[in-house]
């Protein structure tokens with residue numbers, strides 16, 4: 001089975017998409033993001049999938065995207081922030097190099113405040129993120145082979161640490 005060089009997991013705002021692209025550039029390998037795969041398959045943004053078909057439909061599409069990417073992709077792979085909620089996805093991650101990009105509440109709030117298109121965070125992002133971080137932390141820790149803290153650090157600093165960490 002071909003394997004991604006590295007799979008990034010973590011909460012919304014952890015920087016999976018940002019750091020994932022930098023890490024792929026550093027290695028000269030392709031970057032893939034299951035959120036983008038789902039949007040390409042659906043032909044519309046995730047926010048519209050949530051509105052039109054609902055979260056369970058999005059989660060089923062996400063699980064199919066995770067399975068396909070883990071089987072096919074040989075570069076750096078970022079998963080959607082909620083991908084670890086599904087036991088099927090957690091099982092598929094076994095045997096892969098999985099990096100948990102951790103983020104605390106205040107950094108996550110300020111980072112997601114910069115962007116749009118996160119349907120779970122449309123209403124009261126701070127309270128929702130607090131819940132998501134508490135709910136998911138044990139799941140991220142369960143699937144991770146490595147953990148890297150991102151608070152107060154630039155994407156470039158985090159990428160440099162990852163390159164060192166993954167050398168071994």
Ligand SMILES: Nc1ncnc2c1ncn2[C@@H]1O[C@H](COP(=O)(O)OP(=O)(O)OP(=O)(O)O)[C@@H](O)[C@H]1O
Nearest residue numbers: 011012013014015016017018081111114153154155
């Ligand atoms: N270490 C960092 N320091 C400051 N800002 C950051 C950092 N990492 C990412 N950002 C910014 O935070 C926002 C969210 O980053 P990004 O989209 O990479 O997160 P994500 O983990 O992919 O989130 P999601 O789960 O929603 O896809 C972006 O505007 C990005 O530029």
Ligand SMILES: O=C(O)C1=C[C@@H](O)[C@@H](O)[C@H](O)C1
Nearest residue numbers: 012035046080081082118119
């Ligand atoms: O944390 C989540 O549950 C999500 C994070 C995003 O990456 C997207 O996968 C979607 O907006 C759901």
Ligand SMILES: [Mg+2]
Nearest residue numbers: 016017035078
């Ligand atoms: Mg992302």
